[in-house]
Amino acid sequence: MLPKIFDRGLWWKELRQARLMMVVMLIVGFFALPYTHIRYYFIMESGEIYGELMHIVRDLKETTAGFWIVEDLLSSFLSTMIVMSLILAVYQLGLERHGQKQEFNFSLPYSRNHIYLVKLFIGFGIVVASIMINVLLDIAMLIALDLGFMMMWESYLVYIGELLLLVISAYSIGMFVGTISGTLIAHITFTIVVIYYPEFLKWSFRTISYLYNISFLQMYNDYPLTTYFFDMKYDSYHSLIVLIVTIGLGVIHYRSNHAEYNGRWVVVPIWEKILIIGFTISSGLFFGVYVHYQHHSGTIGYGIGFGFGLLIGYVMIKLLNRLRVRF
C-alpha cells in the first residue's frame, strides 16, 4: 500500500500544483509570528528601549508567567494559519474544477482515493512545515531576546501541538467542503458558510427560543463543535475527531465526484438536495427574525416572515442551482 501511495508522478504533480501556496503560507506565517519578535530583537540591538519594546516590558510586569507574553501573538498566528489553510484547500480543490484539471487527474492511472489522499498529505505537509518553521524561528528569537528563561516551554509546546491539530483539522474541513463544491466560487462560498453558519444559527435560535419558549434551543452554546472556528477552546480530542471524520467524508465524496457536473454549485447529488433544503430553511429563519425585529414583533410576525422566507429561498436556490458558473 505504502509504495502505491508514494507514487512519484502523482506527488510531483500535486506538489507542483500547491507549491505557490507553500511559499505564501511560509511568508504569511512569518509575518504573523516570528516577525514581531525579530523586530523586537533589532530594536534591542539598536539600543532603543522605547517604542514597541515597551509592550514587552509592560507585559512582563503584569504577568509572572512568561508564556503569556506570546499568547496574543500565537492566537493571531492560529487564526491566520486557519485562514491560510482554508485558502490552501480552495487552491487545491476549488481551482481544480476549472480548465479540465480534474478531468485530467481522473484520466491518470490513479484511483480517486489515491489522488485525494495525496492532495491531503501534501496539504498537511505544507501546513505543518509552514507552522513549524515559523514556530522554530520564533523560539530562536525568544531565546535571542533573553526571554527564554521566563517561558513556560512545556505549556508553549502543548499549545503549539494543539494549534497544529486545530489548523490541520480546519484544513481537512476545507478539503471536505471542496469535494462537494463544483466551482471555485462554490468552494469559497461554502467554506464561508461553514465558518459563519453556526453564528447565524445561534442568532436565529436565540429569537426562536425566546418567542416559542423552546428550551433546548437556548442551550445552543453547549452543543459540541457548533462554534468550531470561533471559540478555539476545544481540546485536541475534538480536533482529532473532526480531522478523522472529515478525512473519511472527503475520501468518500471525492470518490463519488461527478466530473460532468463541474461548473455547478454541488457535484454530489445528495448534497444538492441538502443545499436546496438548507438554503430554503435558512432563508425562512432569516426573514422570520427580520420581520420580527423590523416590522411586526411577535410570533405572528415571525411566522409570516418565516413563510415568506421559505418561498423566496426556494425560488432563489432553484434559480441559482440552474446556473453553471465558469469560476
Place this chain on the structure above:
Amino acid sequence: MLRIETIEKRIDNRQVLSGVSFEVEPGQIVGLLGRNGTGKTTMLRTIVGIYNPDSGKVTLDGIDVHAKPEVKRDLVFIPDAPTALEGYKLGECGRMFARIYPNFDMDFFQDTLKQFGLAEGQKVRKLSKGMKMLFSTTLGLATRARYILLDEPTNGVDVIAKKQLLALIMEALTPESSIVISTHMLHELDRIADKIVLLRDGKTDEQWTLEQLQQQVRKLQIVFTNGASAQLLDQPCVHVLQQIGPVHTVLMESEELYSLLSDNNKLLIDELPLTLEDWFMWKSGGDGDAA
C-alpha cells in the same frame, strides 16, 4: 484488448449513452463517428475513467478500468485541447508524464518537439491551437501506452498541422498499439482507419472494418433512360446522395438489387469509389441532395 461493454451514462437527466459496445484490437485504428452531441466525447471520457458509467464496464485485457485504474498506464486520453496543461512548460509535461507512465519515450518526445520547432521551455498556453494539438498528441504517443484515445485531434487545426498530426499518429502505431479517434475528418479517416464505429442516439449503431464496408456498400451513379422508373430506388437498402434530373448518385447495401439493376438495359450504371463521408451522411440521417 480494450472492450467496451454496454456502457450507459445519463447527464443532466439526458441519456447520453445507452448501451455502447465495441472492441479495440491491438494494431487497429478505430474511428469513432457520430454527429455533434451523439456522445463521442462522453464515451471517450467514460472509457478513461473521467466519468463513471451508470452501467456496463470497460475492460483492458479483462481488467475493469474503473475498478483498477492502474491499468490506465496502458490507456491514454488526449482531449481536443490540452487545457489542463496550460500552466506547464512543454518539458515539464514530458518529465511529469515520464514519472507517471513507465514506458514514456523521452527521446521520441524530445525529437518530435524539435521536429516541430517547439522549445521545451515554452509554456503550453503560448502555443497556437495547431501546435497545442501537435504537442499533446506527441505527449500522448510518447507514453507508449497500448491504447490511445484521441478526441477531435484536428478540430480547428490548419491543413498543414493536420497532415503533420496524421503522419505522427501513423508513424507511432505499432502492431501492439491501438488508436481510437473521435473525429469529423472523414477524408483522413478513410485512409487510415481499420474499423469504424458509428454512434447514433448514444448507441453503437453500426461497426464495420473499412474492408467490409467497401464490400457491402456500393456507390453508384445511375442514369434512368427511356422512361425507366426511379421507384426501384425507394428501398431501405438504398440512399440517394444526389439527384440531378435522371442522374441519381446512390449508396446501395444490397447485392440482389445491384444485380437486378445491372441487368436492366434501360439504365446506365457506373460504380464510383465509396467514401466514408457518403456512408456517414446516409447512416447519420443526412437528407441527401435532390435537385
